[in-house]
Amino acid sequence: xxxxxxVAAWPYVEWYTNNVNGYKLAVQNKGIGPAIVRNVSMKxxxxxxxxxxxxxxxxxxxxxxxxxxxxxxxxxxxxxxETTEILAIADPAQARQFQARLAQRKFELLITYCSIxxxxxxxSGFKITRASDDSSTMY
Numbered sequence: 001x002x003x004x005x006x007v008a009a010w011p012y013v014e015w016y017t018n019n020v021n022g023y024k025l026a027v028q029n030k031g032i033g034p035a036i037v038r039n040v041s042m043k044x045x046x047x048x049x050x051x052x053x054x055x056x057x058x059x060x061x062x063x064x065x066x067x068x069x070x071x072x073x074x075x076x077x078x079x080x081x082e083t084t085e086i087l088a089i090a091d092p093a094q095a096r097q098f099q100a101r102l103a104q105r106k107f108e109l110l111i112t113y114c115s116i117x118x119x120x121x122x123x124s125g126f127k128i129t130r131a132s133d134d135s136s137t138m139y
Contacts, residue, residue, distance in 0.1 A: 009032070009033030009117060010031050010032055010033050010115060011029050011031035011034060011035030011078070011114075011115055012029065012031035012035075013028070013030070013031070013035045013037070013078065013113045014028055014030060014125065014126055015027045015086075016028070016125065019099055022088060022089050022090045022091065022092060022095040023096075023098055024085045025086050025087040026085045026086065027083070027084050027111060028083040029078040029080055029082050033115055034115075035077070035078045035114070035115070036077050036113060036115070036116070037073045037074055037076050037111060037112075038074075038075075038112045039110075039111070039112040040072075040110070040112075041108075042110075043107070043108040044058040044108075045105050052086065052087050053070070055087070058105075059101050059102050059105060060097075066089060067090065069085070069087070069088040069089075069090075071084050071086050071087075108124070112131050114133070118134050120132060120133050120134050
């Protein structure tokens with residue numbers, strides 16, 4: 001397969017936060033090809049978390065009353081231009097409280113994704129690094 005074919009199907013996944021009208025943690029494929037999301041790894045203060053529920057508990061405590069919405073990107077295919085809000089808090093006061101407490105912690109989110117040609121990368125927000133290629137994703 002040619003380099004031109006691979007570039008024509010290149011995904012580029014970033015994640016970011018937005019605090020306009022609440023708080024949102026979103027993942028976006030800014031590339032021109034689909035992104036096959038292989039793994040999502042989240043940590044707070046070095047402790048691995050398995051879900052957004054565990055993130056909320058780690059940041060706000062188990063008995064928190066924050067209303068939030070959850071979405072998954074692990075094991076999904078994100079089309080070019082697609083954005084998914086993986087965590088959203090609509091209430092402005094609750095959003096500010098969550099954001100302030102999260103800022104006091106060390107938060108890490110790594111998203112490993114592949115192109116349809118099996119080339120893989122890991123996103124740590126706006127920084128993208130090459131990951132081990134995955135021949136099982138090649139079409």
